[in-house]
Amino acid sequence: MSTVRQFVVGNWKMNGTRASLAEIDAVRSGIGGVACDVGICPPATLIAAATERARGAALMIGGQDCHTAAGGAHTGDVSAEMIADAGGTLVVVGHSERRTDHDEDDALVRAKAEAGWRAGLLVILCIGETEAQRRAGETLAVLSSQLEGSVPDGSSAENLVVAYEPVWAIGTGLTASNDDIREAHAHIRTELVARFGEAAAGIRLLYGGSVKPGNAGEILPLANVDGALVGGASLKAADFLGIIAAAG
Ligand code: PGA
Numbered sequence: 001m002s003t004v005r006q007f008v009v010g011n012w013k014m015n016g017t018r019a020s021l022a023e024i025d026a027v028r029s030g031i032g033g034v035a036c037d038v039g040i041c042p043p044a045t046l047i048a049a050a051t052e053r054a055r056g057a058a059l060m061i062g063g064q065d066c067h068t069a070a071g072g073a074h075t076g077d078v079s080a081e082m083i084a085d086a087g088g089t090l091v092v093v094g095h096s097e098r099r100t101d102h103d104e105d106d107a108l109v110r111a112k113a114e115a116g117w118r119a120g121l122l123v124i125l126c127i128g129e130t131e132a133q134r135r136a137g138e139t140l141a142v143l144s145s146q147l148e149g150s151v152p153d154g155s156s157a158e159n160l161v162v163a164y165e166p167v168w169a170i171g172t173g174l175t176a177s178n179d180d181i182r183e184a185h186a187h188i189r190t191e192l193v194a195r196f197g198e199a200a201a202g203i204r205l206l207y208g209g210s211v212k213p214g215n216a217g218e219i220l221p222l223a224n225v226d227g228a229l230v231g232g233a234s235l236k237a238a239d240f241l242g243i244i245a246a247a248g
Contacts (some may be wrong), residue, residue, distance in 0.1 A: 006036040006247040007204050007227035010234025016042050024053040026237030036247035039090050044078045051087025062090025065098055068111040080119035091116040094126045094150055096167045106149025114152050117159055124161045131168035140187045147191050157202030163229040169209025171231055178222055181207055185224035213242025220246050
């Protein structure tokens with residue numbers, strides 16, 4: 001079981017209109033007294049409205065990506081400062097869909113993490129291997145190289161959360177086996193402690209990839225699993241609350 005307070009974060013991806021704010025209301029009503037921290041990252045269009053709905057509740061709202069600059073001529077982009085101005089307190093960087101769809105590399109992800117800190121946001125930084133890399137036995141080497149390239153100096157339990165998301169498990173209904181999750185999370189922990197010292201034991205490591213109410217009870221108690229980053233199952237409050245109930 002995790003030694004820190006667990007963190008369950010919903011990533012709505014490119015889903016949600018104002019009608020979906022009712023799900024925020026339902027999550028808000030359902031999390032009184034829960035044993036973990038809870039966050040939701042809706043699309044950028046809903047951050048401001050979502051923070052209004054979450055006001056006064058222990059429910060963090062955040063963005064799914066940010067630009068490295070605070071502002072300027074970057075059509076279509078959103079800065080970390082804008083997320084903070086909208087009331088957000090979190091930002092996800094380096095999600096595999098960003099790395100794939102927008103060719104984001106480790107250096108860019110690192111710069112985005114630093115931009116998140118500049119705006120005072122808690123950064124959730126995603127790493128994970130592809131199916132081909134896993135088949136080739138490269139998983140741990142890939143995780144090491146992503147950590148080295150994308151996690152900035154100055155990382156601590158207060159400013160960073162790392163999400164391990166095997167690319168082949170995202171949105172596929174496939175989850176890594178318990179042994180695979182244990183092995184990956186132990187490896188990430190060892191790398192972070194080697195670089196940042198014993199205090200890195202407090203950096204929360206989330207598992208992501210087809211987490212659902214039906215498997216959260218098995219995944220969340222694993223060693224070095226300090227929560228979950230949830231895509232599809234975070235879109236409906238009832239499912240998301242089912243996962244939150246399994247956290248401690
Ligand atoms: P999923 O997505 O839960 O739909 O697999 C997880 C994620 O991409 O964060």
